[in-house]
Amino acid sequence: MDELHMNLSSGRNNTSPGGEGSPDSSVGTYPGQGLSEQFVVRSNYAFASFYALIFVIGLPGNILMFQILLQGQRKSGSGVLSRTTAPVIMNVVLSDLAFLLYCVPVMFVNTVWEDWQMGKAMCISHKGLFLWCVFVRFYSMLAVSVLRYAAVIHPTCSRSLSQQLMVGICFLIWSMSLIVSIPYWIYATAFNLKGFASCQVIMTKEQTALYSRLLGGVAFFPATLLIVMCYSSIIYALWCRKTLIVHSASSLRANRRATIMILATIVAFIIMWIPCWVLLFLSETMTFKPSPGVFLATNMTYFLAYTNCCANPIIYFALSDHFQAKLKKLFGCVCNNDMKKSRGPDKGEGFETVTSSLETENTS
Template sequence: MNNTTHTSNSVNYTATSWKPESVIIPLVFSLIFLVGTIGNSLVLAVLFRSGQMNNNTTNLFILNLGVADLCFIIFCVPFQATIYTMDEWVFGPFVCKAVHFFIYLTMHASIFTLATVSLDRYLAIRYPLRSRELRTPKNALTSICFIWGLSIIFSGPYLTYYKQIDMNGTIACIPVWRVPQRKIMDICTFVFGYLIPVLILSLTYARTIRYLWTAVDPLEDMSESKRAKRKVTKMIIIVTVLFCLCWLPHHLVILCLWYGYFPLNQATYAFRILSHLVSYANSCLNPIVYALVSKHFRKGFKKVFSCILRKKVTNKVHVVQVAHTVSTVEAVSTEVSHINEPQPSSSSCSQSNGRQWGAGEQTSPHDKSPNTFITFNVT
């Protein structure tokens, strides 16, 4: 996933010709950044407020996906967008290495998480009783730690793959490995970071779908539990298909560059830009899918928004009351502190919406307020 191009010739080419992307691309990147940051932050807020993080393995994996997407958006998208607007790299050698490391780190973390959750869904649907001892939050957290550890191993070499260099007075962030080493690294990334996980996803979901649509008698009433599992599986499958489709053009470009025919002209340059935009846009699509497919996420999003608006209105009322009290009466400090006490209307926002998340449990009304959760967590 190299926006800076793989050869010095392509860097010179992109820096000197055809520049409409210097305006269009930053706008698209800005939209991706805005939608992705808000959307994934809302997903994290809804999951934390749902009160089901301690007994729902699927929510833990969805949370991990949101963290990976948010990391990618914050650490990668803003810096990569400048490649099409500036003639040289201006962020220094450390950021040059770090940005590309996080690109591949989050890519591996996302695809490994999707592969793991596909196995989780298969066990939950095919062996609902026997898999309970295996599908525990503790094992899910262990899997997530293993996913990030494995992602670090596969993306670690990219800390030396890229380097900031001076090319005839122009500072560029480009690959510095020798061609044979780069070929091996790119092929390993494709095989272990895309091909094998996609094969696992295809196999598990094929068996899951086959069981869902053949093992259940359509004439019999399906239980609420089975309906819920089918809806969750449908949502995860859509997320998986979108990830595979969005990242496929990027891998095709790399493969064509090394083993096919990929001339450096305006058409291939435009296709490379498109492949970057599509792969980067994937980081902001998951919240949209959750909102469209899951009524529980829609309710959660509405709840978070209502709490935000209610909190803003309450704060404005407090400010007006304080200003009015101080200007008309020589109020003592106890009166002002009394005005600023939390109001009952906003306390309800701190309560979880646990009944919507399948387990039927509610968290304590003393949970933190939504303002604590709606933070732009750096992934």
């Protein structure tokens, strides 16, 4: 995915992201082939500013998220469901932090320089870590969706999950994501084309076609289908069924709020990444005519995908009273005791409620 953006960010290097390096096989363009040098330079500085903004917004937000989740894990009164769910949510935060600290600065520098000047080792690590982090985030969201399903539909079974098991699942998520990204680690390379340096994943058309099918048919679409099935059942149980599984109105409200918050993060991930995946697929099957519109639209799809690494903290802080209260506490804002007393069980959304929203079930 990311390699196509390398071509477009410079407006020069149009080596195929999955082919043998044919200069006309991707969307990228040389100055003079539909794009002026002045237009390319101005566009690159604009997109470099966008990447800097992603870093400035995303890094503090994800650091705060990590601190809040870590405090919840250390809290002696935390329920078993919160302790088992928190490591999976931390997975998302850690992958976003890795993405922000490495991939975003590399893309910023490459956009400013207009071609690749950071060497082969940096090219390989950037490509591999890019796809690794994306799938860690995706599989972590899948795990959270399954946990949400278990907590709502089968609450008794979900209580038997141990924290050690969840740590093992997190390790499995990182391992599976690494396996998915192996071709990027193997085939990524830096090279010169017509006087301009480029960082690309160079595979034959047959290898690219096979990898695309495996990526979509094995790594992506089955997991997406499972997420859809989980949330279809959850929404039906919480909003449509007359006989509810939960035992109290406060537990129902907590489940609904937690479900909406987690579902919002998944929807944001899909909306922000779908244009990038579609563009990658189209670039492998057809040739685009160079134009300013194509150049800007393509760069915007990748900017949108990169923006997802700072979306989760915004969603959590906007939709969770718990994260809002913890954020105030981190900055030295102490809540009024009367306000705490006035908040009922449905509004006293602790760490357990955010991550599992079934803490009331533990005491039923």
